[in-house]
Amino acid sequence: MNATESRRQFLRQAGLGVAAAALTGPAAAASLSPSVMQDENQKKLGFAIVGLGKYATEQMMPAFKDCKHARITALVSGSPDKARKLAAEYGVDAKNIYSYQNFDSIKDNPAVDVVYIVLPPGLHAEYTIRAAQAGKHVLCEKPMANTPEECQRMIEACKKAGKKLMIAYRAQFEPFNLDAIERIRKGELGKLRMVTADHGRQVQPDKDQADTWRVQKKLAGGGSLMDIGIYSLNAARYLTGEEPVEVTAQEYSDKSDPRFKEVEDVIHFTLRFPSGVLASCTSAYSIEGVKRYRAYGDKAWLDLDPATDYYKHQMKIGDKDGERQPQIKEGNQFAAELDHMAECVMQNKTPKTPGEEGLRDIKLIMAIYEAARKGKPVRV
């Protein structure tokens, strides 16, 4: 029995999956003694963060403080200085810092249960497969990979290793989105008729180092669609609860703009679902930030704007009596996502957003690109 399994068994026997949770969080931690803190940590699974870019360091890593079942125990980076600084900040043992070269030796480190891949999409397949082969469970950022073939290899590698694979669709762990889905499933909007979803941002490789890989096809897989249009796509799927049967698309990229030499800028796509519901989605890399969607039923519509931001979401519902803004409690979507991964490992459950979920989006993205390229609808 390895360290993870013994921890898992301990939690199961003690029925602490929930009890432990109730004790943690910053408020609870403040009143606990150091030894209790240590006990709490031992109940958490260890995560190795692969790739210490802006998203990892500014959004996701700080969220671990709110996790009940997950903590950072290792860092993998090409920048030893950055890694050492962050290790000190997050209380990670310096011996648990890896480079991309010695990453595979992580297999010998019992402090690491889960490898969280926060690299550009073009590197997801390689590092997921190496992590699985090192005997680690894998949480991997969206988009899952550059191609369906890569996704398939990732799924197979994790299956062969008997390890979990989850794709980090944070919006599916975010309270406003979960509330929206629940209202739709309960019929609050009536019969769903259509969805609109818009995601856009300014990609600025010359101003923001975090954007340099985003305009390189090899690393990013594609342009705005792969990076942010995927939120429109994924939302259309989780709001309807259906899988599209047909896609159409139109693309526009100003090729004189150096940002769009390799990847697309604006892409508009429509999804047709089996029930007849249509979703009109947009994605762009040359506009100011938009992250919104609206689901329209035959009784009411539900609007999230922003819908897929890091925080400060807003819901609006419109029906024959007018508009209202339901008050929903904000929650840490990053912590919820990390804890879900940990729980799936501890309880041997299939993640809510497994590799197959990531693969579905990548297949649809390929169909959208094909529809745009050929100028005709593509059946999927």
Place this chain on the structure above:
Amino acid sequence: MNATESRRQFLRQAGLGVAAAALTGPAAAASLSPSVMQDENQKKLGFAIVGLGKYATEQMMPAFKDCKHARITALVSGSPDKARKLAAEYGVDAKNIYSYQNFDSIKDNPAVDVVYIVLPPGLHAEYTIRAAQAGKHVLCEKPMANTPEECQRMIEACKKAGKKLMIAYRAQFEPFNLDAIERIRKGELGKLRMVTADHGRQVQPDKDQADTWRVQKKLAGGGSLMDIGIYSLNAARYLTGEEPVEVTAQEYSDKSDPRFKEVEDVIHFTLRFPSGVLASCTSAYSIEGVKRYRAYGDKAWLDLDPATDYYKHQMKIGDKDGERQPQIKEGNQFAAELDHMAECVMQNKTPKTPGEEGLRDIKLIMAIYEAARKGKPVRV
């Protein structure tokens, strides 16, 4: 010289096009003696309202009180009781009430300068042509007609009669929309990249008599696209200031719903403009009210929601510094539209929204239907 021409000449000689305007309106009227009121009225062109439905009686006719150059002098209706009641309310001489049968005798009525056609679209061609043949100028509701051929015949009939033809695109006379267009033209959003526009409502022929013709193809020409999707389409054109070169579309109508036996419910369409700008538009007859659009430039986006309502419009602009809500003065779009028609007649100008503008939309609507039917993009 007929009555109209003499009035026109009087106004021109007196330079009263603006001065007269400043004196009118309910506030001014209250302080004027009956004889002055009569003088003011004589400076206004006489409008015959053809079709006394909900829109005419609840929105447009009340707006005449704010007009500087237009007043109601005749009514044309199939309901003599309704016409008599409204004639009394609006101070229209009972001898100026017409039926659809004796409508053509309006040619002998010098009190009527302009015929405003507020009938279902399927009747627009017939009544526009009859009005032109009666020697009257024509203001006609949108959509202009059921087919491009009908539009062409309307244009030709008015041309042959030497009369003006204007299509009542009220949004093009509405201050928030005009402000939005001006900001875009001045470059406030930077280079325009994309537009989204959504229009929807519940069509309820069983509850609202005003909706009965809307689900009959012969009268309505089509479904939601003809009636309200046209606002998304027209907005995409006036926001970009361009004419689309290609359209794609997808439609969904539940044929088990008696409302959609003859006309379409949901239709999503994308327009590609010569500059590369894409517009994603939606239209639906089975959802709660939505009348909004957003134009995205490479520096900022501009949102109107509602964009094409009767009143209470709201503008929001988002850029790198956040979001703001410019305060714009509400204005009576109906009165502005009616006055524009009157001014075009008085000053022999081409209306801002002539028959050719209506024809352009109808041609595009036909292309959108074709794209939806054939499942492929249509060049226009």
